[in-house]
Amino acid sequence: MRSVSLAPGLELIDLALFLPERRALALADVHLGIEDALKDEGILVPRQHLAQVQERLERIFKELAITPAEPLEKIIVNGDLRHQFGPLSRIEHKESKEFLRWLAPWTEQIVLIEGNHDGSLQHFANERITVTKSHSEGYCWFVHGDEALTPSPSPVGQPRERGGRKAGVRAKAWLIIGHEHPAVGLRDPVTGRIEIYKCFLVGTFKGHNLLVLPSFNQLVRGSDLLKEQPLSPFVQQSDLEEFSVYPVSDDGQIYEFGPLRRLLSPSPL
Numbered sequence: 001m002r003s004v005s006l007a008p009g010l011e012l013i014d015l016a017l018f019l020p021e022r023r024a025l026a027l028a029d030v031h032l033g034i035e036d037a038l039k040d041e042g043i044l045v046p047r048q049h050l051a052q053v054q055e056r057l058e059r060i061f062k063e064l065a066i067t068p069a070e071p072l073e074k075i076i077v078n079g080d081l082r083h084q085f086g087p088l089s090r091i092e093h094k095e096s097k098e099f100l101r102w103l104a105p106w107t108e109q110i111v112l113i114e115g116n117h118d119g120s121l122q123h124f125a126n127e128r129i130t131v132t133k134s135h136s137e138g139y140c141w142f143v144h145g146d147e148a149l150t151p152s153p154s155p156v157g158q159p160r161e162r163g164g165r166k167a168g169v170r171a172k173a174w175l176i177i178g179h180e181h182p183a184v185g186l187r188d189p190v191t192g193r194i195e196i197y198k199c200f201l202v203g204t205f206k207g208h209n210l211l212v213l214p215s216f217n218q219l220v221r222g223s224d225l226l227k228e229q230p231l232s233p234f235v236q237q238s239d240l241e242e243f244s245v246y247p248v249s250d251d252g253q254i255y256e257f258g259p260l261r262r263l264l265s266p267s268p269l
Contacts, residue, residue: 001252003061006211010174012200014060014252015214023139025060025107028078028178029115029215031033032099033092050095054102054220059252061106068105075107076135077212078178079115079144082173082250109133115144115179117251145177145212148194148205150235174209180232181215183222184263196221200254214248228264232256 003013011018017026066072081099082092088215103110110129113122125131134143154161182201184192198221201212212235215222223231223247229234241261246254259261 001059002254003063004254004256006251007174007209008201010140010211011171012065012246012254014056014254015076015248016057016060017213018064018210019137019140020088022136024065024076025072025080025214026076026137026142026176027057027073027216028213029080029217030077030082030099030182031080031215031217031220033080033089034097034217035091037225049217049219053216056216056218056252057103057106063252064203066106072107074109074111074137075103076111076113076142077136078113078142078176079146080178081112081115081121083225096124100129102190104128104240111142113144113253114140114177115146129229140174140176142176145179145232145234148237156227159193173204175234176213177210177232177234178213178215180230180235181214181217181220181222182210183214183224184245184257184260185224185226186247186263196224197247197249198222199225199248199257200246200248201225201235201243201260202235203240205238209233225260239259 003018005021007036009021011020015027030053030101032050034049055137061067066219094242100110108128109110112124112131114121114133118186121131136240180201182267183198185196186205187194198214200214203210225240230240241259241264243260245257245260245263247256247257
């Protein structure tokens with residue numbers, strides 16, 4: 001596993017984003033309790049998703065030399081901690097509580113950003129757990145991404161004023177979203193099979209840097225950008241073909257593939 005430096009103070013590592021200067025780690029779209037939804041669709045899987053999420057996070061912690069003795073300052077879950085819409089199910093409540101308890105030794109603070117699946121998270125809030133719609137961390141602004149908030153708040157301090165109106169996100173800010181579950185289908189040159197890889201997307205939204213996090217869901221690969229339409233209005237309102245693609249392998253290796261348009265172009269015969 002190696003991290004990829006995206007910008008000063010921004011590192012991609014496995015399926016997460018690390019802000020070394022802030023000692024903060026961000027991930028998105030965990031979707032605890034997804035096994036029940038898959039069961040309702042006739043897909044039977046062992047109840048192992050939570051354990052797989054914990055195992056992958058432990059791998060990241062080890063790579064970053066994070067320990068309970070030297071924990072992170074903050075872990076940010078950028079939306080969709082749980083899977084089902086509506087009230088928390090018994091399993092979702094149990095697994096969410098267990099997951100947050102498990103995270104506690106690894107970080108001083110936990111920020112839960114509400115996603116479109118995330119009703120009923122407020123009762124998890126306490127002095128170490130914040131539940132919010134958006135979060136500013138340095139020059140990064142985190143929001144789940146299911147809705148493009150307008151005007152966008154500044155990720156650093158208060159929005160600047162211009163002519164009595166909010167001017168929106170500061171010029172060099174990074175908008176960090178989830179929700180999209182980005183993935184790309186890549187053909188294996190040996191077998192000819194199409195394999196789906198989760199990926200980061202890096203582009204711009206209305207002149208500001210935009211980073212789309214892959215889902216941390218270990219059971220579902222995501223939406224193949226080469227075949228499916230984008231979900232997030234942040235991505236829908238951007239030039240998706242110019243977004244840089246960073247696929248992530250199952251062992252956490254990150255690859256730089258350049259603009260998505262290169263993958264959309266037909267291969268020469």
